[in-house]
Amino acid sequence: MFHARTRGVIAVLAALTLVGSLAAPASAAEPTDGPPVPAGITVEKVERMPDDFITGMDVSSVLSLEASGVVFRRADGTPGDLFEILAENGVSDIRVRVWNDPFDAEGRGYGGGNVDVARAVEIGERATAAGLRLLVDFHYSDFWADPAKQQPPKAWAGLGVSEKAAAVGAFTTDALQRFVAAGVDIRMVQIGNETNGMVAGVSGWAGMAEIFSAGSAAVRSVLPDALVAVHFTDPQTPGRYAGYARELATRGVDYDVFASSYYPFWHGSLTDLTAALRDVADTHGKKVMVAETSWAHTLEDGDGHGNVIDLPEEAAAYPVSVQGQATAVRDVIDAVVDVGDAGIGVYYWEPAWLPVGPSTELEQNKILWERDGSGWATSFAGSYEPRDAGEYFGGSAWDNQALFAVDGTALESLRIFDYARTGAVAPRAVSDVETVRVEIVAGDEAVLPGTVSVSYNDGSVEDLPATWTDPREWAAGPGEYSVPGVVEGVGEVIATIVVRAPNLLQNPGFESADTGMWRLEGTGATLRAWDDPRSGERSVHFWSATGSSFTLSQRVDGLPAGTYRASASLQGDGEDAESVIALAVMSHPDEREVTAAFTMDGWRNWSTPTTEAVTVYDGEAATVTVRIDVPAGAWGTIDDVELVRVGDADAAASVPARGTLSHDNGWDTGLLDGDYTVRMNLWWGENGSTFRLYENGVLLESVPLTYAGSAAQSARVAVEGRKNGTYRYTGEIVNSRGATAVGGTTVTVKDAAPGVPALSHDNHDRDGGYTVSANLWWGTNATFYRFFEDDVLVAEGLLEARTPAAQVARLEVVDAPRGRHTYRVEFVNAAGTTASRSVTVVVR
Numbered sequence: 079m080f081h082a083r084t085r086g087v088i089a090v091l092a093a094l095t096l097v098g099s100l101a102a103p104a105s106a107a108e109p110t111d112g113p114p115v116p117a118g119i120t121v122e123k124v125e126r127m128p129d130d131f132i133t134g135m136d137v138s139s140v141l142s143l144e145a146s147g148v149v150f151r152r153a154d155g156t157p158g159d160l161f162e163i164l165a166e167n168g169v170s171d172i173r174v175r176v177w178n179d180p181f182d183a184e185g186r187g188y189g190g191g192n193v194d195v196a197r198a199v200e201i202g203e204r205a206t207a208a209g210l211r212l213l214v215d216f217h218y219s220d221f222w223a224d225p226a227k228q229q230p231p232k233a234w235a236g237l238g239v240s241e242k243a244a245a246v247g248a249f250t251t252d253a254l255q256r257f258v259a260a261g262v263d264i265r266m267v268q269i270g271n272e273t274n275g276m277v278a279g280v281s282g283w284a285g286m287a288e289i290f291s292a293g294s295a296a297v298r299s300v301l302p303d304a305l306v307a308v309h310f311t312d313p314q315t316p317g318r319y320a321g322y323a324r325e326l327a328t329r330g331v332d333y334d335v336f337a338s339s340y341y342p343f344w345h346g347s348l349t350d351l352t353a354a355l356r357d358v359a360d361t362h363g364k365k366v367m368v369a370e371t372s373w374a375h376t377l378e379d380g381d382g383h384g385n386v387i388d389l390p391e392e393a394a395a396y397p398v399s400v401q402g403q404a405t406a407v408r409d410v411i412d413a414v415v416d417v418g419d420a421g422i423g424v425y426y427w428e429p430a431w432l433p434v435g436p437s438t439e440l441e442q443n444k445i446l447w448e449r450d451g452s453g454w455a456t457s458f459a460g461s462y463e464p465r466d467a468g469e470y471f472g473g474s475a476w477d478n479q480a481l482f483a484v485d486g487t488a489l490e491s492l493r494i495f496d497y498a499r500t501g502a503v504a505p506r507a508v509s510d511v512e513t514v515r516v517e518i519v520a521g522d523e524a525v526l527p528g529t530v531s532v533s534y535n536d537g538s539v540e541d542l543p544a545t546w547t548d549p550r551e552w553a554a555g556p557g558e559y560s561v562p563g564v565v566e567g568v569g570e571v572i573a574t575i576v577v578r579a580p581n582l583l584q585n586p587g588f589e590s591a592d593t594g595m596w597r598l599e600g601t602g603a604t605l606r607a608w609d610d611p612r613s614g615e616r617s618v619h620f621w622s623a624t625g626s627s628f629t630l631s632q633r634v635d636g637l638p639a640g641t642y643r644a645s646a647s648l649q650g651d652g653e654d655a656e657s658v659i660a661l662a663v664m665s666h667p668d669e670r671e672v673t674a675a676f677t678m679d680g681w682r683n684w685s686t687p688t689t690e691a692v693t694v695y696d697g698e699a700a701t702v703t704v705r706i707d708v709p710a711g712a713w714g715t716i717d718d719v720e721l722v723r724v725g726d727a728d729a730a731a732s733v734p735a736r737g738t739l740s741h742d743n744g745w746d747t748g749l750l751d752g753d754y755t756v757r758m759n760l761w762w763g764e765n766g767s768t769f770r771l772y773e774n775g776v777l778l779e780s781v782p783l784t785y786a787g788s789a790a791q792s793a794r795v796a797v798e799g800r801k802n803g804t805y806r807y808t809g810e811i812v813n814s815r816g817a818t819a820v821g822g823t824t825v826t827v828k829d830a831a832p833g834v835p836a837l838s839h840d841n842h843d844r845d846g847g848y849t850v851s852a853n854l855w856w857g858t859n860a861t862f863y864r865f866f867e868d869d870v871l872v873a874e875g876l877l878e879a880r881t882p883a884a885q886v887a888r889l890e891v892v893d894a895p896r897g898r899h900t901y902r903v904e905f906v907n908a909a910g911t912t913a914s915r916s917v918t919v920v921v922r
Contacts, residue, residue: 114501118490119401120535123501124412131415132265132367132423133495134171134213135164139191139431139474140201142452146434151487160430161208163488168495171265172205173213173369173425174198176253178231179220180451181458188221188459189471192451195253202262211265213307213425214257215369216293218246218278221455221463223271225311226651226680229463230279239285242278243292250296258300266305268369269293272339274310274318287329294332307335309369314346319354323362335422336362337369340413342395342406343387344682348413359420366420368413370427372479373406374398375491380484381433382440383453383473390513397510401535403481403491411498429481429492431474436484447473465653466679508568509535516575520556524575530565542566546573556724579722582634582642583702586719588616595632602626603706603716612647612684612717620650620706621713630716631703633666639814640723641691644702647684648676650714658707659714663721665692666699668768668780678714686718693727693767693782695812728767728785730813735763737791737811739823747882751858752800752830752909756807758820760791766811766818769793774806785813799908802830830909833857835887837903837917844922846894852903852914854885860905860912863887868900879907894921 114123140160150160161172176198180188191197202212217223220231230237234245250269257264269290270277277289294306308331310322323336336358340351355366374387377398387393396402407426414421434446434453447453453473460468477484481492493502512531518524529541546563556579563571584595588606598605598618603626607619620626644663653659659678664671674687694700702721706714738761743754758769758781765788769781781793791811805827809820833854841848852863859879865872865887873889887903902916 112500114503115497116504117493117497117502118504119404119497119502120504120537121404121408121494121497121502122537124408124415124498127411127415127499128419131411131421132171132425133169133411133498134173134423134425135169135429136173136175136215136370136425136427137161137164137430138173138175138193138198138201138215139428139452141193141197142187142189142191142450143430143432143434145450146446146452148432148434148452149486150430150482151485153488153490153492155487157486159204159208161204161210164492165208165210167488167492168499169210170495171211171213171423171425172201173215173268174201174205175215175217175271177217177220178249179233182461184458186458187451187456188462188467189447189451189453189456190222195256198253199256199260199262202257202264203260206261206263211263212257213266213268213369214254214264215268215271215309216250216253217271218249218269218289218293221459221467223273223277224680225272225274226683227463227466228273228276228279232462234278239280239288242280243288246278246289247292247296250293251300254297254300264301264304266307266335267293267297267301268307268309268337269297269333271309272311273308274312274322283325283329287326287331290326290331290333291329298332305334305365306332307337307367307369308333309337309339311339311370312345313338313340313351313354320357320361323358323364327362333364335365335367337367339370340368340410341371342373342410343392348409351410352413352416355414355421356417359417364420365422366414366417367423367425368410369425371407371410371424372427372429372476373403374478375400375403375480375489376478378478379437380477381435381443381473382437383443383447383475385478386475387479391515394513397533399509400489400491401509403479403489404494404497405537407491407494408498411495426481428476428479431476432480432482432486433474433477433484443473447471470679504535507535509533511565511568511571514573516573518575518577519580520577521580524577526561526563526573526575530571532565532568542568544571579724582637582721582723583632583719587611587614587717588618589614597631597633598628600626600628600706602708603628603630607715610649610682610715612649612715614717618704618716619714620708620716621711623710625708625710626712627707629703629705631701632719632721633699633701634721635699636697637694637700638723639694639696639727641693641725641727642700642721643672643689643691643724644674644719644721645686645688646676646702646704646719647686647717648678648704648714649680649682649684650678650712651680652712653678653708654712656707657709657712658705660705661687661689662703662705663689663692664701664703665694666701667777668693668770670780670782678712691724695727695768695814696816727814728765730764730767730785730815732764733816734766734811734813734818735760735788736818737761737769737809737820739807739809739820741807741823741825743825743827747858749858749882750826750828751881752802752827752907753796753798753881754800754825756795756797756823756825758791758793758809758811760811762790763788764813764815765789765791766813768812769820770810770812771795772808772810773797775808778807783811797825800825800827800830801909802827827909829858830907831858832860832905832907832910832912834912835860835885835903835905835914837901837914839901839917839919841919841921844920846892846896846921848891848894848919850889850891850901850903850917850919852887852889852905854905856882856884858907858909859883859885860907862906864904864906865889866902866904867891877905891919894919896921
């Protein structure tokens with residue numbers, strides 16, 4: 079962990095809010111054999127949980143939090159040392175991450191605890207003093223390492239794989255020797271963090287195995303009795319862990335423990351977790367564990383920096399409560415115990431990452447995050463990791479998953495490791511009410527449920543009758559609507575109905591095998607891929623070893639008049655400064671396009687931009703396009719593309735009145751040149767929203783108009799670079815009721831090419847140095863010139879056109895040989911080329 083910034087934006091479809099509070103927690107008895115202990119929460123005992131089962135917590139941010147003034151308290155509110163409080167609540171081990179050099183060139187910390195070796199050793203000393211053992215988690219990076227990024231340390235930049243492996247060995251050896259010298263009790267050492275596909279910037283199993291082996295050898299050398307752990311994530315993917323373990327075995331990597339992250343928000347079922355870990359244990363004889371897990375006790379933000387999990391639909395597996403938090407952790411313990419003797423433990427990730435101040439004091443919090451590194455990233459991290467930390471730096475994105483309240487008081491869920499051994503029972507109380515998610519398309523009927531599932535802290539679930547007020551308000555059209563109701567025996571609740579405009583695209587999530595409506599051009603993308611869909615089972619996935627460059631588009635014809643906008647979702651990583659990652663919608667025939675940029679923030683951090691609206695008139699068309707151009711190795715997933723009508727094109731009551739066309743050619747410069755303006759005037763009458771100008775029957779340009787009832791309207795179109803000839807202009811004024819033709823006008827161009835320049839020179843003394851000048855005294859201007867000497871091009875350059883003003887170009891001649899030299903010049907514009915008469919210069 080840490081998966082990039084806080085989270086991608088996910089729309090709230092609906093929510094059901096319980097009015098009132100749940101049962102307050104009570105003090106729990108000390109763990110004993112026998113019946114469950116009385117408590118404020120109910121926890122089912124984990125049968126067969128070994129006495130030596132590791133019950134760990136990662137508190138790597140503690141030093142920075144304390145520097146920012148965070149105080150930790152026991153359940154009764156008395157302040158205490160964090161490590162002592164954890165030991166008193168059934169914690170056996172502490173996990174600490176280690177970054178190589180989490181500081182910029184001026185010594186300013188990157189944040190997340192600023193945990194280099196020295197600070198990790200200090201945390202280890204405090205853990206040992208409290209009777210807790212330590213897991214040292216080497217990231218082999220200067221900052222966060224996870225599946226989306228495994229950036230090598232600054233000091234290892236440019237090293238080859240073997241050189242990097244040697245650096246890993248030396249760094250690991252030196253760091254562990256410092257722990258040993260400080261008397262830290264180390265149980266386990268983790269060589270890499272969530273190393274799916276990469277470690278220390280090295281990808282490919284041959285290179286990764288070399289890195290792992292170097293780290294392992296260092297551990298064996300310094301701490302021969304310590305366990306060596308490798309760490310991966312995504313246990314829900316079938317065959318992933320089996321494949322990883324097979325690769326490690328094939329390459330002879332020496333390790334003891336295969337560790338997994340497991341977050342119920344993202345990582346599938348516990349059955350999948352147990353099966354994946356058991357397969358590794360049985361096939362390869364390895365111990366297994368969960369190195370990171372957590373759950374939320376609230377969706378409220380405590381410090382003004384948004385949390386990773388903050389929407390109801392993101393946290394549906396368990397109740398968002400202290401009871402839900404305890405149940406979630408208990409179930410992860412049970413899943414690891416179910417593996418058998420090989421299942422050795424579970425670590426909770428950052429249970430103490432609390433706010434440094436309330437959200438109302440955000441500016442002061444920012445000062446502390448920057449000063450102490452007590453947020454997830456400081457602005458200084460941008461020099462090392464500009465795309466993520468450099469843009470989204472800030473505070474704790476995890477405070478709602480802590481096992482302490484925002485004031486530092488221990489929640490009863492902190493006792494989960496004790497309660498898992500003994501069981502705990504509280505008076506029966508409601509722990510959660512089903513979240514009703516009702517989403518409809520405008521025009522459909524919204525049906526709210528007659529019963530709602532109510533969960534209790536003893537694990538039971540009941541479907542209780544629910545009554546709702548008449549939800550007629552939602553019939554007003556697209557939008558979000560709250561509907562109050564009552565659940566029998568529970569109390570008042572509020573449901574939210576979201577009414578969406580119809581998505582006008584076909585197969586927007588790529589679920590159907592018929593993809594003929596989509597046009598995919600370019601390389602690197604796969605339609606209907608299984609890879610990480612945002613919804614459903616299919617998506618468009620892109621990745622290429624040579625870079626991906628493609629467009630994905632769908633055109634919709636026959637649209638009713640209105641304004642339309644597009645949206646789509648994308649996740650991915652690996653872009654660079656030159657990448658194009660954009661969504662666009664274009665109206666036809668006006669070819670008016672608006673765009674919105676995606677961001678690539680890592681795995682499952684979905685970016686869902688929405689374009690501005692374009693106007694489409696009755697019976698016309700719009701095209702939605704995704705444009706991707708990214709370098710080798712960049713990857714991503716596109717899903718849930720949408721085109722919706724969001725409003726009327728205008729308020730017209732009838733088709734537009736008839737306008738007139740005119741032009742200024744001959745009047746603007748005194749020349750019938752190829753640059754002029756065509757103007758439309760609607761002197762009075764029903765307005766239009768767009769003016770379309772046609773040149774010889776071909777659409778030249780569409781000009782947006784501001785609809786203003788029956789007031790005068792005008793539009794100007796600049797025409798440039800026309801060659802000599804006759805041009806017929808026609809037009810139409812369009813609004814939501816239709817189109818009206820505009821009277822035509824004809825333009826005759828006779829003076830399109832530049833006027834004829836006159837050449838002269840100043841070689842009156844007939845030496846070898848002189849200037850040849852080309853003067854256009856009046857006429858159609860040029861934009862470019864070319865000088866020829868004895869029929870050889872010797873100079874060329876740009877000219878500023880300001881027809882009919884004079885223009886001059888000069889050729890400076892130096893050391894011309896004796897003899898006769900003939901010069902001519904060409905003046906050029908878009909309509910053609912005009913040559914001067916030649917002039918001869920004699921040099922003696």
